[in-house]
Amino acid sequence: MRIDVDGGEFNDYESGVVIDGGSFAEPADTALEAMRAFVARFPYAEVFGDLAIDYADRIPDTAGLFPSGLVEVRRTGDVLGTVTVENQYNFALYTVMSKAPGDDAGATLNAEWVQAFQEWVQEQSVTGQAPAFGDEPRTERITAQNGAIYSADPEGVAVYAIQISVSFTKHYEKKGW
């Protein structure tokens, strides 16, 4: 979805809906929502319930998705004036799990969950089942990496962090070319 300001109104170019000034377009398919829905598709994600955004409680079986913005990797122009931008969205997924000090069985289960999630993301991306964020879905790449324990407390709560990156391409074509 692309939202632009035009004469005090917000125009949703994809749906053609014009929203009066004063009311904000509710993004139905933002990158954040797309990522949240994607993570929720992981077969073992239901244990966490709904993913919180920018928040993770220290209660076992909860999780939070932390977006860390857009990075413009490369910008190029072709001889017809079309500009191609290679972007990257970065997210961190924090999952809160039970892990008592010295509980090797629990720690193993948690680590296996983290590894399984990363492999699932890779498979979804390679097989083209991951959501599209740009104009060239076939060349997009989503990775989930560096999953590791982030913190653990004596009360039996551990937080695991996984870095998720989305590389995608956007084209801005010159009108009337």
Next chain:
Amino acid sequence: MAEETFNTPGGQTIAREQLVLYLNTGTYASPTWSPLGKRVEDSSAEYDWGESTEQDVLGVIRSSMKKPVITQSFDPCKLDSDDSAIVRVWNLAVHDQNPQALCNMDVLVGHFYAGSSSAPFGERYPSSMVRPTGLGGEGGGNIEMPIDVTYGGEREIGTVSRNAETGAVTFTKAA
């Protein structure tokens, strides 16, 4: 013939997209000008003047040039169903393997920075050679078909106009 002037603001450089090569994907009488160069980041027309320089026994140097042979390369050209020019070239080269047709391609050079802004300068080369030099690409990438164009045929000069909404281009031959 009067000299053309540039219609761009003084002191400013001119954007590359003000120089566009079009391929006629219609007919000579009713041309449809389709731009070449989508996703091509760098392409220049190379002028070969066939120059020669001689020095006589008195030490006088004389140089000569011929009309230029102009070639332009587009590399990489990625196949795209929306790119009418590429689709036409693929059909003639890959599907039909028709060298006669490829040596008689109608091309138009739009110099949108020269002449008046409403009727900028254009050159038409009705018998140009369009030569794909390959078809393929790396695994996981895109199908690419690099193209060399050698401008040819009886050159016509005139003006071009471009519809700002549709991008439709019209060439009007100078009287």
